[in-house]
Amino acid sequence: MGKFIVFEGIDGAGKSTQAKLLGKWLEERGYEVVLTKEPTDTAFGKLIRKLVLTGGREGIIDGARISHEAEALLFAADRAEHVHKLIKPALEGGKVVISDRYFYSSLAYQWARGLDLDWLIDLNRFAIKPDLVILLDLPVKESMKRIGSRSIKTEFDKIVELQKKVRENYLKLAERFPEMKIVNALASVEDIHNDIVALVEHELFKR
Numbered sequence: 001m002g003k004f005i006v007f008e009g010i011d012g013a014g015k016s017t018q019a020k021l022l023g024k025w026l027e028e029r030g031y032e033v034v035l036t037k038e039p040t041d042t043a044f045g046k047l048i049r050k051l052v053l054t055g056g057r058e059g060i061i062d063g064a065r066i067s068h069e070a071e072a073l074l075f076a077a078d079r080a081e082h083v084h085k086l087i088k089p090a091l092e093g094g095k096v097v098i099s100d101r102y103f104y105s106s107l108a109y110q111w112a113r114g115l116d117l118d119w120l121i122d123l124n125r126f127a128i129k130p131d132l133v134i135l136l137d138l139p140v141k142e143s144m145k146r147i148g149s150r151s152i153k154t155e156f157d158k159i160v161e162l163q164k165k166v167r168e169n170y171l172k173l174a175e176r177f178p179e180m181k182i183v184n185a186l187a188s189v190e191d192i193h194n195d196i197v198a199l200v201e202h203e204l205f206k207r
């Protein structure tokens with residue numbers, strides 16, 4: 001069996017940046033790496049982008065285009081395809097799978113929408129447990145600076161409010177799921193990468 005590493009954190013925390021760097025680091029050490037993400041590029045992922053993520057500002061902030069439950073089910077359907085078609089076969093082939101977001105995103109965001117956490121956990125029970133989940137944690141103010149925002153003041157405040165709730169949820173989830181390790185994402189790209197490498201060596205390769 002290979003190893004399964006997941007990156008989590010609020011929007012703009014540095015997940016994609018650090019996932020790529022870790023992938024490169026592992027490849028240079030001879031590991032076969034599969035870099036992947038959620039939502040996926042499959043038909044389900046495209047449906048999510050169409051119905052949820054590009055559903056206008058209301059879609060992102062309030063999930064107004066479709067019901068919160070339908071949104072959670074769509075993400076879970078996309079994940080089921082991801083697990084069965086990509087993650088499981090890659091792990092069975094001895095590869096290191098790195099996923100940019102996984103079911104912890106569903107828990108943190110959909111819980112922030114007001115859905116029941118235990119229902120969300122049950123819904124995602126099929127999802128293979130990662131060996132390590134790296135939670136990139138930083139204040140919302142900093143993440144918003146990194147990604148910038150063109151939206152008007154009222155929308156900006158709403159987005160900040162949601163992101164703050166999501167950040168709190170992630171930190172609560174880290175208490176519940178022992179595979180989640182918090183990494184301070186306020187440092188430089190290089191310093192964060194070094195912290196992640198140390199964590200991966202310690203947790204996964206027991207050096």
Ligand SMILES: Nc1ncnc2c1ncn2[C@@H]1O[C@H](COP(=O)(O)OP(=O)(O)OP(=O)(O)O)[C@@H](O)[C@H]1O
Nearest residue numbers: 010011012013014015016017018146147187188189
């Ligand atoms: N440590 C850092 N310090 C400053 N800027 C950073 C740092 N890490 C990443 N960035 C920059 O912040 C922006 C967001 O980073 P990135 O895309 O990796 O975040 P993300 O968590 O994948 O975001 P999203 O959730 O939107 O996909 C990018 O422009 C990136 O270059």
Ligand SMILES: [Mg+2]
Nearest residue numbers: 015016017100
């Ligand atoms: Mg990203």
